[in-house]
Amino acid sequence: MATQDPNKQFDQVDWEEINNSSGTSYSINALGTLVSIGAVLALVVYDILFVEQYTPTFAFVGWGYDVSQLDFLFAVSLIVFGFYGVLPLYQNKRMTRYYWRQFKKNRPALVSLVWLGFVFVVGILGPVFISAPEVALFQKYQPPAFMSIANNYPINCVGPVVDGACQGTLNHPFGTTRNGKDIFTMIVYGMQISMKIAFITTLIVITIGTAVGTTAAYAGGLIDEVLMRWVDIQQSFPTFILYLLILYIWGGGLFLFIVLFGLFAWEGTARYTRSNALSKVEEEYIKAVQLSGASTYRIVRRHVVPNTASSIITNVTLLIPVFILAEAQLAFLGLGDSTVPSWGQLISIGRNDLGFAPWITLAPGFVLFLTILAFNFLGDALLDALNPEANTESEG
């Protein structure tokens, strides 16, 4: 059946002809990433060289938004995510459908995905359409919609006053703070902060963790030893104290937090990746590519990394909530960036007013809680969908 025609001759390949027909081509993913990041870099250079310090970057088109370092970093991580996270799903529809079928089975994860999608979209677009929360002292302590507060707290009650209690209105659906800032708006702005934390740290952690982990596993020997001891050293290093140190000496902000905690958080991922990659490196298909003459870079990049990707993705998904929580904790302790309206910042603002205006703390706290929960559900579902053999170890 299979060897249909035993007399059929192989024609010798005319490599001359084929070679002439070719050229080294880059994948659309690599090309797209390079071009987009190039554009971002050009903008960075333009911002540094040609735009004066306090002039908005896009002043030339009349947009009064000054792009910060963090925004540039965020743009880069979104580009990488788009070309290496989302585009492959589209390019490989069959596998996407398969993963989606697996993923769909997990209802909480589905809801989580919708929530995170909502946070992502609103976080990105919200600040473009909603103007930043402003101090309005006369409108302080407005209660959330459908709630009320004794009328002596707000100076001007926006809603009706019934029986000496100020009623909440939809103008301020989640109420206002001590300064009269709208909590809903602040939460929307906080969404962007959380997404920045999630995406940028993920990019840093995945890049370094994967590179170190797979290189150590594949190279073995001395390289493995050196890299893993470095991981040991860094893991025992107190990042928090370094953060405080830099904060006190040079001052710092969200940028410092994200970069520092990203650069000091890949050790676990590297270790995890290495242990996963170690078993893959022993597989026969790795030997097969070695024997087909592939370079070390190609073997690691094209064969070891994709085979460990599923475990890296799930590992990092479960790492994101840790970062968001860490930022919230630092902000709550007053060590965060007071210039950015992160959820942790908002929770800390409401701390003193907890007795009579609990929504200032509870509203962002609840959103934070939902987001952390969603990431955890998502991580679990991804583990099931991408990495079925890990099920047994994760249950327990």
Next chain:
Amino acid sequence: MSSEPPLLEVTDLRTTFSTDDGAVTAVDGVDFTVDDGQTVCIVGESGSGKTVATESVSRIIKSPPGQIEGSIRFRGREVTEMSEGELQSARGSNIAHIFQNPQDALNHCYTVGWQIMEAMQIHRDISEEAARERGIELLSEVGVANAAARFDDYPHEFSGGQKQRVMIAMALVTNPELLIADEPTTALDVTVQAEILSLLDRLQQEYEMGVLFVTHDLGVVAEIADHVVVMYAGKVMERGDVYEIFEDPSHPYTQALLECLPGQSKAVEGIGGSLPSVINPPDGCRFAPRCDHAVSACHSGDHPPEYEVDGDHKASCIYYGPGYDQSVVGGSGGKQGGGVADD
């Protein structure tokens, strides 16, 4: 013959692995040659060093712990002295491999088409379309039905035999001069085995490749080999033309192996005992502890050198040396009469 240097010439190959218990000499002073268009079979039971010997040829042995000594000349070039870069360009383009377990030798993350194209692109600067076209052609030529449609399927959608065909297609993309096949049919069922063997046979003739074929299956050897090297515990026991080996097995080990073949009139008998320790091999002949004909001289000194039985047919058994009567072990010095594998 041509003035070109021989395809593959292995002399005194010694591959050792350092372990916590001491050095393991998996291959201990093995010689063999493969000429263009020739199929050389390395036969032996599990653990006799066949696979390590072939892996040494393309230097895929991890070092450390592995260490390769001796000389491996491919077209006159010394493989043991090649740089990593030279090795990479030789692997896949001049020397291709197929494996025992096609299930594991394909990366399940990618379609088979992608992997065939990759094998091409590693060595040639070739456009996506040309590689695809050539890949589909190859796939249909190794006998995968409906190749164009199956090109974008994943390995798990192929059967074991089809995967081995894919592996063969991948091995052939660069017209290699030497194909190393490490038990390529062991994981397949008998009917598929026969198909793969006849495919390999056909391809070898069309490509004029030398084939180094490793197997423990004497049935397979009889089918495809030109020349046979019998290995045991890292040593070559006997070598010769395939007819000589089957008609006139001279070394007691070869005879015992052939007796293990089913389908003869007498009951199948295994070889008593098991492989000697590779860390502390016994003195004298490696096979002596399990040999029916062993005399005291077999248990001392070094492993016996290769004595000529008849022309290129050699056995490393003391009975073929001076002062012994080779008829004791059934050797007939070229005359018909060993008779173990008579049809």
